[in-house]
Amino acid sequence: MPMQAEHELHRRRWSRNVGLGLVLASLVVLVFALTVVKVRQGDLMEGYDYQPRASVLPPAAAAPDAPARAEEKEMQP
Amino acid sequence: MSDIHAYDGAPEAEFQDYVALLKPRVMSLVVFTAFVGLLVAPVTVHPFIAFCAVIFIALGGGAAGALNMWSDADIDAVMNRTRNRPIPAGRIQRGEALGLGIALSIISVMMLGLVANWFAAGFLAFTIFFYAVVYSIWLKRSTPQNIVIGGAAGAFPPMIGWASATGGVGIEPLLMFALIFFWTPPHFWALALFMKEDYHKAGVPMLTVTHGRAATRRHIFAYTLVLAPFALWLGLTPVGGSLYLAVSVVLNALFMAGGWRILKRDEETAIADGYAFEKRFFRLSLYYLFLHFLALLVQNQWGAW
Incomplete structure (x- = not known):
């Protein structure tokens, strides 16, 4: 009888551990898939990457800026 | 050990x-x-x-x-x-x-x-x-x-x-809100009528405890009347359509008729048949809500107004 009681306890713990493990694993899968979908949609993708942000530059300044950037790129090793 | x-x-x-x-x-x-x-x-x-x-x-x-x-x-x-x-x-x-x-x-x-x-x-x-x-x-x-x-x-x-x-x-989600909001009281009070739970002992002021069962029956019928216009109005918004309206008219007619019968029954007859009609009304209320939203879903696939 005592052995039976111990067995029951372990079964309950096992159920909790497996359950939580599956929840965490599915959360990882969910966040990863969500990242893939969001990146493909391209929403809110612009981060501060030490480059002029194209979306906040005035439209007139953006056009003549283009060849200058190309030069800059050539100068880099 | x-x-x-x-x-x-x-x-x-x-x-x-x-x-x-x-x-x-x-x-x-x-x-x-x-x-x-x-x-x-x-x-x-x-x-x-x-x-x-x-x-x-x-x-x-x-x-x-x-x-x-x-x-x-x-x-x-x-x-x-x-x-x-x-x-x-x-x-x-x-x-x-x-x-x-x-x-x-x-x-x-x-x-x-x-x-x-x-x-x-x-x-x-x-x-x-x-x-x-x-x-x-x-x-x-x-x-x-x-x-x-x-x-x-x-x-x-x-x-x-x-x-x-x-x-x-928008107006559509507000009407969906109203549909569930006015559906909830008749749904739960029907449950409270036949689930003879000891809300009194637990200190929960349910309407059946504070105002009695006859008052609860009146409230159930009143809410089925208030609910119907909102359910039908939702059918006239851009998410509605002929299918939704048809489903809604039938369900609301059933629901109001059920509320009327609940109102007209007294406790003795209800106890005599073991709250059979109250239980049926409770089941109907579950179908009422489920079928309204299912109709919205089908209407959306089928093409709303």
């Missing part, structure tokens, strides 16, 4: 006890209505984003359920129907339910904000607050109108679903 008897008494919790803490049956209603609200919105959402949004709205509902279990532990321990819930049965500590509820609230709100938008996330946070604090802690114990006001918490999910897609509200 000598300390084996330390485990006697309340058994340890299984995983399913924590699932039960989130009230999975309430969650199924949340999932369905939130999904319909999201799908009928005039903005197309990526299917996976829609799936995630519904998941986290449901998780928020589950968090509210856990907080409700935390605050209602003393009531649940007294009533037969709820005596075997994890907290009154001693498998989960009250504090654990509080912790789980708060943690899941934060996770679900943050994730819904990241998945959909922060308006929907704020709305979800408000809904959890409304159900856990305004309803569970405050109104449930203090007024016989508890069911009416608490119904608002159950009526928010389609609005959150709509907000997840559009980032705002």
Whole structure:
């Protein structure tokens, strides 16, 4: 009888551990898939990457800026 | 092995006890209505984003359920129907339910904000607050109108679903809210009529306890009359259509006729046939809500107005 009681306890713990493990694993899968979908949609993708942000530059300044950037790129090793 | 008897008494919790803490049956209603609200919105959402949004709205509902279990532990321990819930049965500590509820609230709100938008996330946070604090802690114990006001918490999910897609509200989600809001009182009071629970012993002021059964019957009929115009009005908005209207006319006619019969029955006849009609009316109320939202869903695929 005592052995039976111990067995029951372990079964309950096992159920909790497996359950939580599956929840965490599915959360990882969910966040990863969500990242893939969001990146493909391209929403809110612009981060501060030490480059002029194209979306906040005035439209007139953006056009003549283009060849200058190309030069800059050539100068880099 | 000598300390084996330390485990006697309340058994340890299984995983399913924590699932039960989130009230999975309430969650199924949340999932369905939130999904319909999201799908009928005039903005197309990526299917996976829609799936995630519904998941986290449901998780928020589950968090509210856990907080409700935390605050209602003393009531649940007294009533037969709820005596075997994890907290009154001693498998989960009250504090654990509080912790789980708060943690899941934060996770679900943050994730819904990241998945959909922060308006929907704020709305979800408000809904959890409304159900856990305004309803569970405050109104449930203090007024016989508890069911009416608490119904608002159950009526928010389609609005959150709509907000997840559009980032705002409109007349359609407001009418979906009204549909669930005015449906909740007749649904629960019909249950209260035939579930002879000891709300009195538990100190919960249900309408059947405070104002009697005849008054409850009058209230049920009155709410079926209030409910009908909102259900039909929803059919005249851009999400409605001929199919929805046809379904709604039939269901509302049945519901009002049922409410009328509930009103006309007295306690003696009800006791004599074991509350047979009240039980039928309760089942009808479940179909009423499910078929309205199913009709919205089918109408949306079929082409609304």
